[in-house]
Amino acid sequence: MKKLTAMVIMVSILVFCSGYAFAWSPQLQGRPDGFRPGHSRGIFIWRDGDGFHLRTTTRGQGHVFSGVIRTDGRFGAVRDKGEERNDFHYLSNDRDTITFRYHTKGGADGLDFKVKDGDRLTLDLFMDGHRIDTREIYVGHRGWHPRHSDFTLRR
Template sequence: MTTIVRRTTAVLGALALGTSLAVVATPAAQASTTTPTTTTGCATGTLPDEITGRPADFTAGLSSGYWIWKDSNGWHLRVTHKPGTRAVYAGTIRTSAQTTVIGVRNEARDRVWRSADRKTTAFTLVNYGGIDGLDFTPRCSERVTFTLTVNGRPIDPMRIHLGDSDSHPAASTFTISRIPLSA
């Protein structure tokens, strides 16, 4: 069994967008008028549009940050920063359902730990300007909570890029929740 160090952190900055959407957005965002993305075969609801689609301009060597999106192949978390220095990206992903996780472009110093119930993943990605990351599938999880750091400190939420809309959470710890299906 893998032991994961847990920090008590409040889920900060989740904004209510629209009438029933609990998702992160830029701190100064106004109410969203977007339609939720339909996810077939998932009784827990649909995902918000703000996290769908790979960011079109994401490439290695951008300014330090996290890029997170959902597409037909699952969820993706990537990190990169300007070449020539070392940056350590670390965090946790907590889900309400079991999750499968695969490391992407990981090197010898990159680590991924899983809890026994497969609902918590902790990671450390040592990056030198390329791309490191994780692909994960939280199987219709009602919510996914991220706690993200860089070099041992909470990352500026403006450096967390969500979906092809490039939305940003209000804090480095945030939750993305599914929109419940109408009865």
């Protein structure tokens, strides 16, 4: 009986720890607190039970947000949240690269997606044709700012 109990405890610990080993960084979890469509400006990125989300918003003045998102896996369930006619995203044939462009004036634009069999997301982000100021990139619930406008998020 002691061996069985010990084995159950060991298996439980391994299962519990493996969930963390394969989870995305906790920094990504949850919509950024500062995301207020029409009242904040920038690119907001987060992950939750439905996958990844990228949103652009401005304080009423129009801006063009664009970028490239790459993964070492494959993108799935990519859904556009753009509202204007000229907004778009393009998914590569290999399903490992998303290119997007959103003209945002108040409100919010963006996309939702999932990553299959990948451990990395690399983002290269722009606003009005120039690298976006990292103070206008918000990642996860706490609104973490990366060091550069081209950065990688890992599992």
